[in-house]
Amino acid sequence: MAPTLEHTYATAFGELAFAAEPDIPAGSKVTWVNEPLARELGLDADFLKTPAGLQWLTGQAGPESNTYALAYSGFQFGQLSPVLGDGRAHLVGELAGKDLHLKGSGTTMFSRPGSDGKAPLSAVWREAVIGESLHALGLPTSRALAVIETGETVRRRSPLPEPAGILVRVAASHIRVGTFQFAAMQCEPKTRSDLVEYALNRHYPEVKNAENPALEFLQAVVKSQAELVAAWSGLGFVHGVLNTDNVAISGEAIDFGPCAFIDAFSRDAVYSSIDRQGRYRFKNQPAVTRWNLTRFAEVLLDLIDEDPNRAIDRATFVLEGFEDFYQDAAARVFARKFGLDVQGAPADILAEVYALVEKTFDLLEVDSLDFTGFFRVLAENEEGIELPEALGQMSSHSGLLKEWWAELLRLRAETGTSEQAARELMEQANPVYIPRNLALDAALRAVEAGDQEPLERLLSAIREPYKHKPGCEDLESAPEQSRFFRSFCGT
Ligand SMILES: Nc1ncnc2c1ncn2[C@@H]1O[C@H](COP(=O)(O)OP(=O)(O)OP(=O)(O)O)[C@@H](O)[C@H]1O
Known part of the structure; x- marks a missing residue:
């Protein structure tokens, strides 16, 4: 029962x-x-x-x-x-x-x-x-x-x-930024303050007794959204439709309809057929999240402070923290992918890691390299401090690659990360298996035709994403034609 x-x-x-x-x-x-x-x-x-x-x-x-x-x-x-x-x-x-x-x-x-x-x-x-x-x-x-x-x-x-x-x-819940917008436009003010209290109890109990609950709530949502979008960046994940009704205040990803993991890397990757202007492309996700959070703050202002100017100042201060939260979270996510132990590292080291993220994106973008494949090759590198041969074969820009590698080694030395620690970090942060676009698409076509087996097989691989699974080698990389993949938003 x-x-x-x-x-x-x-x-x-x-x-x-x-x-x-x-x-x-x-x-x-x-x-x-x-x-x-x-x-x-x-x-x-x-x-x-x-x-x-x-x-x-x-x-x-x-x-x-x-x-x-x-x-x-x-x-x-x-x-x-x-x-x-x-x-x-x-x-x-x-x-x-x-x-x-x-x-x-x-x-x-x-x-x-x-x-x-x-x-x-x-x-x-x-x-x-x-x-x-x-x-x-x-x-x-x-x-x-x-x-x-x-x-x-x-x-x-x-x-x-x-x-x-x-x-x-x-x-965790279906309370969205859009829920607060609805309450602001259609309900008594008390509904919104009750909703803040309910959401704090359910999702952020650690700050529920704060002196200014609405402000603390905004702060908690800003932080969790910054962390979420940083984690997406670390996987080359594009949500697809970051409208405010698809942003859960719990900090969970929801309603990822026409989403995809990037194969051939481009900062402009967009998979949704309805996103014609590329508003929700990969590189826009942090800025668009900040925009969504600003819309969120707007409907909390009167609860933050009865004086409108003071409320705006306080909310703006919190919103301005988004970039710091995002950069800190992204630096930590990518540090693991690069094999850098940044526990206890000072802010300037994290800033250098963040700068290396942008350099990595340059390197990936110039040759449209496979995002997931590049990092996995890095994780499986056997060559110690030598530039991994497999990366050399992937990239046609050896100057850029050498510079990037030198920077990575410098940061390994600076953070005192041993080779062993680097490998362990990378093997647990750089997946072998993600739902590759064409493999997922083929499995979806099969299930429409009554065959669930390809989906079950794909699920068995992605559920243990960091371990090679015998018999699933075909799911480990993206075929060439995936460069042209665009998911259909037929939801
Ligand atoms: N097939 C449908 N029938 C009725 N209403 C729909 C249908 N698809 C979407 N809607 C409604 O249209 C509005 C906008 O929807 P949206 O495009 O965000 O779709 P959604 O159902 O929320 O899907 P997703 O989970 O992918 O965001 C929502 O109110 C949604 O419930």
Whole structure:
């Protein structure tokens, strides 16, 4: 049997959570359960695959339905949409302090006019695989608990129908920057102060008794977002749609629809077919996150200080800390990738590591090198202090490469990192396996045709990302044609 879910958010915020029934078509089946996650949550994976498990996962198990569509607003590609909300998603409840949430579960009062409330099976799986990969790589992220096939079809990328699915996901919460924007525009001021208190209790209890809770909350979200985006930089990960409704205040990655890990490196990498101006390209992610946080600060100002000018000064001071948090976090992320032990290192060393990150990007970009492959080759270098031959073969700019290598060795010496320590750091920071774009795409096409095996194989590799897995060699690198890959945003 499965536990009873809580509804603390919906109970506390009736003006932000509206009763809404999911549409679970007859014949729907749970076709995949995330067994490690089920275990972590104390759930029985075998039960979840049964018809009773399907009912529990979709909020239909009790005598009455307690499922909700959540309200939020959002700046989408820079333009404010005052009312968005779960238009094809439902909150089922909370388990162990986390949200259980459906996507692709039918229309609600927030549905986009004329839209079907559904999700293509391939989009459901893309989110499931990427979430598992980010989690295995140590990043905070929402994760798929299960995939449901409904037997229905949807039309997205072509006039041809494709199978539909429902994602059952688990997230720290679904409180977004856009939730606060909605509360600011549509609710009494008390809703926002209650929401700050609720969010602090749930996500940042260490600062919940602060003298100025709204200011401390802003500070905590700024820091966690800076760390999140720095971790993405370290993986060459492009979220895809960093609208304010896709920014969770918990600091987890959510709603990474048309996301991808970069193969051939370019700072301008953008994978989403709807991001025509490249607003959310790789190199813009820190600046765009700062922009999103500024929109967040705007709707907290009156809670920060009743004097508007003082409130702006205080919020600005916190926002200005974003760059420092980001650079510090990015320097630490890349230090591990470079094999540098920076524990206890002074700020000037971290600044030098950060400068080396930019030089690395130059080196990768000038030859469009494979981001993940470059770092893994570095981790597996057998040549000690000699410039690794394999890197020499990858790069056609030997001058740049030699300079870069000399700088890396200088920082190793400066930080007193032994060869052994360097190798250990790099082997645990530079993955062998990420969901390569073309391999993921091929696996998604297979699942649409009824074959789940390629996805299961990909999952087994990315779940242990730092270890070579016999039989998965084809998933270790990107084929040449991946340079031209662009993910379709048919969510
Ligand atoms: N198929 C759909 N049917 C009804 N409403 C939809 C559908 N797809 C998106 N919407 C709604 O349109 C608005 C903007 O959606 P957005 O593009 O952010 O999609 P989303 O469902 O939130 O997907 P993602 O998780 O990838 O961000 C949201 O209110 C969303 O619920």
